[in-house]
Amino acid sequence: MSETRTGRLVLDNVCKFFTQRGGQAEVRAVDGVSLDIQEGEFLTLLGPSGCGKTTTLRLISGFEMPTSGMIRLDDNDISFRPPNKRDMAMVFQSYALFPHMTVFNNVAYGLRVHHVSRAETHERVENALDLMSLTGLAGRRPNELSGGQQQRVALARALVVEPRVLLFDEPLSNLDAKLRVQMRSEIHKLQRRLNITSVYVTHDQVEAMSLSDRIVVMNQGRVEQIGSPVEIYRRPVSRFVADFIGRANFLEATVLSVEGERVTVRLLGQTATANVNFKPQVGDTVIAVLRPEALVLRADATLEQCMVDQAMYLGSAVEYIVSLGDQRLVIMETDPREENVFAEGSTAGISLIPDSVHLLAE
């Protein structure tokens, strides 16, 4: 595949309101989203269903028009440009292969639309099929392919036109678990290699974490947080983000001291320190976000004691559900030794892993 052109995509306070049929009620599907997507960046829109991620993608692709705000590609306003003039290609959730055309004709479709010469079309389609390990399937119809192969054809069809921006609408959600992992890693490799600006929509946080340069967590039409996978996981800005990305325990903690951004708190009978971006006062109650792997169980009577309600051995880890007073916590201990696994119904001491506490204002 030749040098790929790639673009910088900017969304400036974009809104999309739908008026509900018959009623006056307005649904704010996308409510003031601003993004600056760099050339070659892989950006994922992540959120629960109905959060506006798909609508945002459709606004970028041109299948919906923004109610207000502006979308720019390489400094050109494309907010109202028809979708076929945007130089983007989309990979659909249902793949949307043309069922009446062979694999070859599916992949060649975009080139023919753009009147690319016959010889060049042939060469580029062959290259794209090679790239996606589809050699030999050119003459097949989509319904003669497996799900994974259909997915590859959909990708090849989008890549072959060398779009400035590649759009993905939950492309892996129709695949079974194993194939999904495999395709995920292929998309990852491919995107890094071609360095093509990509916007990816998913509700699967593992997919988002593994693929993205940056993740946009959306909720109710708004951007909740933008950041690298590490930032999003380790330093979520809100309870919603912490809860949506991975699993989290929320515990109240009391502020002991504040030194600039460094805050020391007391929780679970221990002290912990974390950087915060808000200004708590000594004595305030804040919320500590504890990932399951930030806690461990110890047979130590000096620690705060909890009751083991459930213990599930997962091979590489053991997962506990414990109760601490009226609160239930999830604890994930990696690489457990058989003799160290606590039995259901036993009591255990609960301990914090240092430097793994994140604090939220409320």
Add this chain to the structure above:
Amino acid sequence: MRRLTRIRQIAEFWRIFQDPVLFIGLVLVVIFIAVAVLAPIYKMVEESRTEKGQELFDRYLTSPVYQTIIENTMRMGLITAALGTALGFLLAYVQVKVAVPFKRFMHIMALVPIISPPFAVATAVLLLFGRNGMITRGWFGVRYDIYGLDGLSLVITLSYFTVAYLNLKGMMLALDPALDEAATNLGASKWHIFRTITVPMLIPGIAGSFLLIFVEAVADLGNPLVMGGNYEVLATRIYVSIVGLYNTTAAAVLSVILLVPTLVVFMIQRYWVSRASVVSITGKPSGTPQQITHPLVRWPLFALAMSVCLLIVLIYGVIIAGSLVKVINVNNEFTLDHFDFVINGYGAAAMEDTTKLAAIATPIAGILGMLIAFLVARKKFLGRSALDFATMLGIAVPGTIIGIGYLLVFNRPNVIDLPLLGNVTLIPKLTGGRAIGGGSIAIIMVYVIRSVPAALRTGVAALSQLDPAIEEASVSLGAGNVGTFWRVTLPLIRPAFFSGLVYAFARSMTTISAIIFLTTPRTRIMTQQILNEVENGRYGNAFAYCVILILIVLTAIVILSAAVGTSSGAERTVEGGA
């Protein structure tokens, strides 16, 4: 800020019309529907509201004679709608859910009435079961008076049950077999499943079929003319007012009386059909439907369905036999005189004219149907459902009413007085022998508007099964609206396009009520000729016309399937995925 939003709204609206081809297409469609469907109906209603019309209204609505006629019409409509729906349900259920032999045969027999020329079924039934019927008198020796409600209900049911059959069969096939399996799994018997799952899921289809047959039945003219006897209905009264009494106002008033219940029923039907989309229907059936094999269910249903099919065979057998003997049941000597009369005599011109006009109307109706379906199902614009509704009026409004409306609107040039240009002819005179093309343009228009609704519905149904992402994929790869329509949409809805064309041709060839007032000496129409022969008791000639008409339609189907093809590569896999 507010103004900016306003400008953007206009921009968004304008984008729909950015594609000039699409925009022009939409404008032309709207103009055609306004002129060919709405104007005649409007004019007819207007005519009934003149002073003279109001007077007639009062008289008709208080006169016992007319009250009886209205009652007759409604009773006949309700009975045939119930019978036709039941018959369609029976044949569809046997076809889909019961393990019986001869399914293919029964399927074809259920489809045959689509190409029944008017009068053919009625006349054949008369010869079989009438006073001198081959079966009633010949076998049982009874002189059965079949004229009236009983005979009429029988022939109208047999003429129109196919609508219910196709409708219900489609829905039964689309029901997810997993539902049956889930119910069986929970311990339900077949009868319990039938009562609690199959029938409730099909209620929109049952209601829709009932109402469609009702509309067809009360509008039917051919059958009541032959079979009605003293049982008079509105459609025949309207016909007599025009043909016998030359009283257009009376016809218009009666038409409005007929139009009101028809439109009410049509709107209820639209409501039910819109409900149907809620009930349906997962894209991929998860298995093959389990079939009923219990002998006590299977064989009685088989016997019932089979006897209906054999009755249809008998009726069409009589039509063919009647065309080949001197006077059927009186002098059964073989003869080709009737065919000679039709092919070499007076019928030749009618054959040619009818086929030509139908052949012109067919592609127009097919393409128009797909285009409107595409606009309605895929594009957002103001008045989208109004366009759908107005198009559907072409079939919802009884044919006699359409015919009178055409006489009222197009029997003279439509002229407007413009300030600078003086009188400008908007639409020239279209009906009557001295109009352009001997009145053939009006007939073609009627053929088109009577056929487009069916094409529209099959088109919309096909599009609603087609994942919009497939078209979006084409657009995102750089193709425009028109390119996408030709390269992707039309190939994928080709089966719907094909059935739209077949229906249009069959409907045009067999239609009578809408064009009976529009034929002229220069446009001879076969159905009109059949009526003449039947009225003069020359059944042999009438049957020969019917046989030839059926052969023409069958030939057209063969030609169309060669030209358009029923099997696109996509077959039924219109979902983007597997």
